[in-house]
Every structure is written in C-alpha cells, then in structure tokens.
Amino acid sequence: MSQSDSTQELLPIADLALPIDAEPPKSRRIYCNRDLRLDQVELVGFDMDYTLAIYNQDEMDRLSIEATAKKMVERGYPEVLLHMPYTTHFPIRGLLVDKRLGNILKTDRYRYAKKAFHGTRELTSEERKRHYAGKRVRPGTKRYHSIDTLYGLSEVVVFSATVDALERPGEKLDYGQLFEDVRTCIDEAHRDGTIKGEIARDLPRYVDRDPDLPATLHKLRSSGKKLFLLTNSEPEYTETMMRYLVDGGLPEYRSWQSYFDVVIAEARKPKFFSNGDPFEEVGSDAKVEELERGSVYRGGNLADFMRMLGVRGDRVLYVGDHIFGDVLRAKKESAWRTLMIIQEMTEELDAMERYVDEIDRLHRLETRRYDLLDGLRDRQSLLKSLDRKLEGDAMDATERVEVEAARLRLRRAVERIRSQVRGIEAEYGELEEKLEHAYHPFWGSPFKAESELSSFGEQVERYACLYTDRVTNLLRYSANHYFRGPRHRMAHE
C-alpha cells in the first residue's frame, strides 16, 4: 500500500469492526433538522476546538478562571478574587449578560427572560418580572452580551463569582465596566498564550481524546470524500493538538495532515465567510494560487476557497460547534450544509433517558389538566344558568327542589374538579422542577425555556442541518446515509 500523502489509503472495511446499526442508540445518534444526503457531499470540513478537540470543560474553566482572576488583580481589583469561590458548571450556552443590571438571563425563542440570576443567586419571579416582564430582550445591543461558545462560559463564571465577591448590600457595582474587564482579561490570557500554553503542556488533562476519531475521518475518506480543516487556532497550536488527537491512530496515515486535503489555521471565522483576505502559506512568502495537500495555510476567505476547490457550495458539509462563527455564517454566506457539535447533548440525552417515566407522566398530567379545565368551564356555565333559572323563573315547589338539588350536585362537582386541578398542578410543578434540575441544576435544558424553545434551541433548529454531541457519531452511519428531517405539518394536517 502506498504511503504517499496524495493517495487515498483504503482499509478493508472489516478492519473498521464497528457494525452500522440500523439506528444507533439515542446517545450516539445524529439528529436532523433538514434532509441531507451524505452521498452527495463531496467535501467535509471540520473546525478544531470543541469540534475535533473536545475539551474537559471543568478543567478548562478552572484554567481560564484562575488566569483571569490573576489578571484582574493586576488591574487593581481586590485580592479576594484570587480565592473567591466559583462554580464551573454554573452557566450554559445561550445565556445573555445584562451589563446594566449585572444579571444573567435565559430567554425563550421570543427573547423573553424566563430565568435570571444576579451573581449566583436566582432572582425571585417578582424581581425578574419587575425588570423584564413584557419586554423583549435585545441581544446585540450595548446592554446585552450573548454567550455563544463554550469558551464564553468562563466569562460568566468569573463575572458572577466577582459580583458575589465584591457586592455589598446597598452598594451597586459598575457591572458594565466589570464585565468588560473580565472579558479583556480572558482575551488577554488567550492571546498571550497563558491558556493555550498550559493546555499544550498537559493535553491529557484538558482534552478528551476520542479513540474513534481516526477511523471516523478515514471512513469519510474511504467513501471518496475530501476532508479539510478550518480552524481559528494558530498553526503551531493546531499542529500540537491535531497530532495528539489522531497521530498513531491508524498505521496507514503517516501524520495528522494525511487525513486532510486542505488545512487552514488562523482562519478568522466568522470573517472568513465574508471578507477578502488572501490565503498565506505557513513558512512561505509565495502568492497562494492553489491550496495544496500537505501545506498549512492561514487566513483566506470563502470565495477563494470555493473557487480553488471547484466544488458546489451545497456539496460541502461543515462540522463546527459555534453557532455564529461556524454554523450561522456558513449558512447565510454560503450554501454549505452544517453539522453542529453540541457537547451539552450528552447530559441532555442522559437525563432524558433516566427520567423517561417522569417526562411521560408530565405530558399526561398536562393533558389531564386541560381536560379537567374544559369540564370545569362546562359545569360553571351550567351552574350560572341554574342560578338564573332559580332567580327569574316561576316554578312550583317540586321543580324548585329538583333544580336546587341539581345546583348543589354541580357545586360539589366543581369543587371536586378544582381540587383535582390543584393536585395536578402541584404534582406538575414538582416534576417540572425535578426535570429542570436533572437537565441543569441552575438553568434547566439549554434547548428549552419552560415549554417553549430557548433562544439557543431556536438557533440550533434554524441553522444546523444536523446536530450531535461528537464527531465520532458519524462512524455509526454509512458514509452515504440519507438523513431525514422531521416532516413539517401544519395544524390542519
């Protein structure tokens, strides 16, 4: 077998031992919002951080929180920040920071605040209503900052821990300034290499290496697809990380680079999708006319990329984790199809599986409550008509006794139904809280806000053709799989 970089190495399929299940278990499934035929995809692209490289979120948060707190103290913040308590799993993706009031919000698809915390204390529903009832929250304005990436989670951890640590009763902090300082310090820690340097020094601690990754990439290549890497990370860090992730995985591949036909680092997404920056080859000053296998490029732009590769936009599948940087921009600026990696799915599916009976019970309680309320309204209107009859109609004694008895029976029935409804509502409330807590102890499911989609859930549904919790779930599907989205039905169908 040729060891050259330019040939498509083929393993006998039996070497890939994993059978293709008719349907993988829920936790390994790829979920589909819009039909996608994998056999029509010619080019599969991957983001690196949080897509191919799955970070250990707890360790990552700890690392960036400690680096950030140190930089905050250097900027003149009190030293208590070096020892402040914090909860790494406090935030989820899709939250908004209200820089005016120092609150963290979760919004539903219509951008109404459904849950709010100040520091790490949940606002009571009165407090929340006082600030946000009837008002749509407008992300993208000066007042609100959205947390779209898993990197962004540590901004919220530091911000809310600092609010807890510095706020005194009756004293207001300049939350806007505080949040900007937190962000500046985190950015600095990323830029000056404090964070990435530490990760590179101890990869096993910070990165969950998935042993199925080489086989997954190989499987796509074996079916004739070309692969590319498109990451914002710098070339050196990309090299270190990719080596760790796939080198030595399959003997037929000499190095991580042999899996990819094109490698682009420091791509500056989301600008990559709309700007006109030229491609540069790492280690060469020559003008880039073609993207060659075996070289590493930086910068570049979508239009040149598509022209040089000569592939139709809808024949490209891009796999990434960032809703704006990877998925939304790819969707808006190109015809690229998208597979979004959502690490949070692992816990979500796990909770759904563990609480399947409770979820079922919740739905049944909801239906039962609506039925009872219908019955209640019927009896109440009947009761009113009997009241009117007793007041106005002339009737003989026997008839009056009968009507009064009927009214009494109805009143009792109304009372009975009311108490049943109260019982159901109490049980519903308890169950709902238990389930919310199972999804996430502070915020509930990232995809839902009460019975609505959350704004994050809505973005996933709108922009990601497919979504799943890890790249290697692709290994469970044929490289020619036809992913089918839910058939849309209108209310009358």
Ligand SMILES: [Mg+2]
């Ligand atoms: Mg990423």
